[in-house]
Amino acid sequence: MSDIKSKPIIRWAGSKRKLLPELVKRVPLEYERYIEPFCGSACLFFELPAKKAILSDINEELINTYKQLKKDKDIRDKLIAIPVSKDDYYKYRAIDPVSLSKLEQAIRFLYLNRYCFNGIYRTNQSGKFNVPMGSRTGGFPDGKTFESARKKLHKARLISADYKKVLKEAAQGDFVYIDPPYAKSEKFTGEYGPGSFNASDLPIFISELDGLDSRGAKFLFSYRACQKTAKDLSDRYKVDRVNVMRHIAGFKSEWNEVEEILVRNYE
Numbered sequence: 001m002s003d004i005k006s007k008p009i010i011r012w013a014g015s016k017r018k019l020l021p022e023l024v025k026r027v028p029l030e031y032e033r034y035i036e037p038f039c040g041s042a043c044l045f046f047e048l049p050a051k052k053a054i055l056s057d058i059n060e061e062l063i064n065t066y067k068q069l070k071k072d073k074d075i076r077d078k079l080i081a082i083p084v085s086k087d088d089y090y091k092y093r094a095i096d097p098v099s100l101s102k103l104e105q106a107i108r109f110l111y112l113n114r115y116c117f118n119g120i121y122r123t124n125q126s127g128k129f130n131v132p133m134g135s136r137t138g139g140f141p142d143g144k145t146f147e148s149a150r151k152k153l154h155k156a157r158l159i160s161a162d163y164k165k166v167l168k169e170a171a172q173g174d175f176v177y178i179d180p181p182y183a184k185s186e187k188f189t190g191e192y193g194p195g196s197f198n199a200s201d202l203p204i205f206i207s208e209l210d211g212l213d214s215r216g217a218k219f220l221f222s223y224r225a226c227q228k229t230a231k232d233l234s235d236r237y238k239v240d241r242v243n244v245m246r247h248i249a250g251f252k253s254e255w256n257e258v259e260e261i262l263v264r265n266y267e
Helices: 017-024 043-047 060-071 075-080 086-094 102-115 143-153 163-167 199-214 227-234
Strands: 033-036 052-057 156-160 174-178 218-224 238-246 256-264
Touching (some): 017 043, 017 256, 033 043, 052 060, 060 102, 060 143, 060 156, 075 102, 075 143, 086 102, 199 218
Parallel strands (some): 052 156
Antiparallel strands (some): 218 256
16 A cells, blocks of 8 residues: 555645645655645645545535545546536536535535636635636546545545644654645635635644644645745744745736745754
8 A cells, every 4th residue: 555656636726736846855754644634635645655644624525525535436437427518517516515415515526626717616605616617627537546546545534624623633753744725814715715724823823833843743834935924933943945836817827936935843
């Protein structure tokens, strides 16, 4: 199991796929368990050798989808049987997931995720997914990719919870990768919906990093290069600055390179 090669199944706005080479070279040489409390597409988890893991996110639909991917060998066949059209997309988007079984919820989530605009997960104030259909989204990964991801997920305990609850489990021997969604202000929470991580959470979040450090857990934290955050952390931890291309904007002309900080408490 330790040499399973796998790739993410889920598209996710803000994914660190383009930053993977920088992340991988900063992963500690030794650790016993991998923990990711804002897992999203979990691209670093899928990139690394398979180890015991905790994947978590506040998004219950996302975590349920991983659970169903883990259990159901035929989920891809069920997905590719669904026609791809605007009518079908908006029909599936209009369905209340509460009315569906857990497997049906996961199929709906994966279908909408594959064909939505830019892999964005966004809800309205009522918690309803409201992203329009995209274009040039491509089809689903092949069967081998689904199967390798399914096998990799068997190493992971999957939890839908606030990040603070998950971080409390981290201890010596753990490696924690933390990639919270960007937030421009206390009110703006980007594409992640009401109640997600925002700027007002940063002071508490930094105290959580200190808690991880005091318990002997190794952490790698990635975030936009906010001057104050970088300054607050550089006195205690190793802070690197790297550039990454952000593809959230709808038009290629609006894609831009941004600076991120990578913070870790180990050499």
